[in-house]
Amino acid sequence: MTSKLILLRHGESEWNSKNLFTGWVDVDLNEKGVGEAKNAAALLKSEDLLPTVVHTSLLRRAIHTAYLALDGCDRHWIPVRRSWRLNERHYGSLQGLNKAEIREKYGETQFMAWRRSYDVPPPEIEKDGEFSQFNDPRYADVPADERPLHECLKDVVARMLPYWESDIVPDLKDGHTVLVAAHGNSLRALVKHLDDISDDDIAGLNIPTGIPLYYELDENLKPVVKGGRYLDPEAAEAGQKAVANQGKK
């Protein structure tokens, strides 16, 4: 028996369009992002891929996207599970800063090391800084020494995988069609795991906003088709290029 897993990065956010590093800052979708989330619903419906359970992060852009995508295919009533472990990568002291300005100031190599290297985290954020979430009540249950002040992708893999194993895998094994509505880098971490992508090669993988990526998984929860399948491959390719080029304008 195979399992059905749908990964969905939130639609474009207010800060995506302003080209700002976002990370754990809780910004909402912009109008385009709302449209993308509604379009994701249409894509799911057209393939009869109707989720029976949804997992989201604790950030409103993913929560809002999940709601719109589910509402649009009449699945607004399914069980929802949320975890900080699906949050975007914590972008440390870069949160709130403009990507093009950071690229200009530090150069392409450092900029890309912070964005896409596997194990170079951006600088730590000050705990009480303007864009810090250290004292946000939604993370009160996360032990203080596990509440990140910055993260590289390796850190995201380390905090996301326990949730995959403890909460998502059991739903897949129970036969659910699982929707994971999350973020560019938490989904890169999950795709790295699913497709067994090397630490070097993951640098080249970008996830577009708002386009469902469907994986059929075998009994060992390995993809039947490596890389899965975007429900709108053309739009996904354009979206991936746009993400790759962020900071260049």
Ligand SMILES: O=C(O)[C@H](O)COP(=O)(O)O
């Ligand atoms: O947190 C952010 O700024 C993004 O949404 C993900 O950014 P990245 O593609 O620059 O890693």
